Amino acid sequence: MEWVVVAGAALSALYEVPLGEIGSEEELLALAERGELSEESLQSLLRLWQEGVEPETATRAELLELPGLLQAEVEALLAYRQKHGRLGGVEAWLGLGLVSEEQARQLRPFVRSTHNMGGRFHLKTAGTWTDERMPPVLVGMRLESTLGFRVGANLNLTRLYAQKLRVEEQTGQLHAKAEGFLLRLPSVFAQAQWKNVQLSVGNFRLGFGERLTLSNSFKQRPHGVEVGEYSRMQRENKRKCPSSLGSGCKQSEQIYITPDFGFVEGFRGLALSSTLPLSSGWELEGTLFASWQSRDLYQYAFFNPAACPQAASASPSFPPQSPCSAPPLYVEGHHPLRHSYATLANAFEERLLGMAAHAHSPSFSLGMVGYMADNRFGLSPLKPRFQPWASTLNGAFGALGLHAQAQVDMWLVAGEASRSFDEEGGGGFAAVVRVENEAPPQHSGLELRWLSPRFKNPMAKPRAGPNMFWGARAINEWGVFAHSQWKLSPLLLYASFNLWQILEGYNLTPSGTFHLESRLRLEWQAFRQLKPFVSFSSSSRNLFKQSQAMCEEEVESSSSSLCNALRASVGLKMVPLKNMSLLLRVGGFRKRFVSNPTAWGNGMEAEAEWRWQAWRWFSPSLWLLWRQEDWGDTQRLGHLLWLRLVVHATLAHNFEAHYAWAFGRALGKRTGERNDGHMRLELSYRF
DSSP states (O other), X not given: OOOXXXXXXXXXXXXXXXXXXXXXXXXXXXXXXXXXXXXXXXXXXXXXXXXXXXXTTOOHHHHHTSXXXXXXXXXXXXXXXXXXXXXXXXXXXXXXXXXXXXXXXXXTTTBOOOOSEEEEEEEEEEEOTTOSSOOOEEEEEEEEETTSEEEXXXXXXXXXXXXXXXXXXXXXXXXXXXXXXXXXXXXXXXXXXXTTEEEEEEEEXXXXXXXXXSBOOOOSSOOEEEEOOOEEOOSSOEXXXXXXXXXXXXXXXXXXXXXXXXXXXXXXXXXXXXXXXXXXXXXXXXEEEEEEEEEEEETTSEEOGGGOHHHHHOOOOSSOOXXXXXXXXXXXXXXXXXXXXXXXXXXXXXXXXXXXXXXXXXXXXXXXXXXXXXXXXXOTTOOOEEOTTSSSOSEEEEEEEEEEEEEETTEEEEEXXXXXXXXXXXXXXXXXXXXXXXXXXXXXXXXXXXXXXXXXXXXXXXXXXXXXXXXXXXXXXXXXXXXXXXXXXXXXXXXXXXXXXXXXXXXXXOTTOEEEEEEEXXXXXXXXXXXEEEEEEEEEEEETOTTOSOOOTTSOTTXXXXXXXXXXXEXXXXXXXXXXXXEEEEEEEXXXXXXXXXXXXXXXXXXXXXXXXXXXXXXXXXXXXXXXXXTTOTTTTOEXXXXXXXXXXXXXXXXXXXXXXXXXXXXXXXXXXXXXXXXXXXXEEEO
């Protein structure tokens, strides 16, 4: 039994850098840290790494997510599976001539061996010598059958959540238990497919159209329901501020500890999808979904209107503004001791109901998506509200949208229009149009967007300016994004730019302000043993208005946020021996901050990475980074030195161990000498 979704027109995913043969999550994080992968690409690849793709059940959309595959090659793979009933793994594709050796190296980490039943078990832990308690632990499992059944769960032991938020009846004060151990199920799911019906229960994600109306998928080409979550650990330790008596947390009291494993929350409930085949290759597809779950919240992301005269007397306006601070949060049983910078577990409830309907053929798709949601605090008699900058909305909200896409040869044209609704501003309109062309040796795309000032939709995930403004992921801008990758043998080029303009001015930023982000990368691939590359990236706020003091819409003038940043580097990837690789890179950067927008800070960094696949059971790598943050004021930011040792081993068939030890030291008057050393251990078994 095979679940097939035509999903209309689609092109392959485009990643900014050729991946080679990835051996661990650590390598993906390193690519993002040096600026070679965008955050969107990193999320997609981490999900692929942790879940893998099952060739015998993969849809067209899932195969198009794989790095190195073009649309024509995906169609050839699907045609082979349709004819022979089985597709096999990457080695089979290589033997049949369906992929090249270079493509096979990129695909092996993300395509798992095919069986009637397969999956992955994994265990992760991490720690550092300044931890005050047992380190975090994550245990996960995912099973998948070629008969169309998937099931999985993640069990997470955390230590840094404040728990059981409540109102003290007599005083009306907020209390929560002290941070401590909490056993959580951030992800548990089951998905079954029978003929043309699919049922998903537990944690799931959705993606439809151009992701403007509803999407929390990690895929670049999402369509439909995805089950499961992926975990993520920060590469650096977390600065911890202990509880205080209300006078704040002094820098001398701060320590650096191992952060908990993080999960980006999706939905939790059920989703039912069904397809109805029509004539001439057309299909009708419908999806109903519902979610009801408790969500976490940062301590300072809400306030109490009853204790805030400014909020009570303020007349309704847009955008909503609140000069009110968050209420003090007392440690349960230790009054007057307060929490500082805590994340509250299960602080509020989110309820959501929605539907999607689509009609599509192999080259055309037309659809409609809508949802309504409601956020509620369970803190009676208080009626807290979210701060305007929090990434969610008060009360009821929702959105309704239409989208369409069509493909002619190697051209894809797509568009979406959406209307959001909410209790505060009433909602607004937004639209996006995208054009792509995938005709080897190039893959290019152009995207135009318009997001009105009153468009507020926390469930949307369009490409937009990098801000979290007034409770929305994207709002108040028009913009253009263009990117292109060219393979002009032996040269590989990737270039992108994102230009947007603020439509309505708030705070200190005037309306009409332009912002720009751009990226360029060149790699010479004439020889497999020697590949030099050059990369450049820039981020400019208040473009064309260099005298303007404010550089970000949502921050104060005293903020340490960036105004402008330029970064350039030149490097060399070498393969001196068959099982050995070496990366050398040196670069420089310039930065301006909101707090001092007229002064540039100039810095430099150097990086070296050595990898050796000695044996299957022992593959060490060594990574060294040195960075000087500011040549002009060495006592302000000082030096940063990172040393990371990674050992990856295949202990038995499909049983792998990954150990990473890192030591970091920042030297300077502002940061002091701080501990950033940590270790991570991961055990996984794929079958």
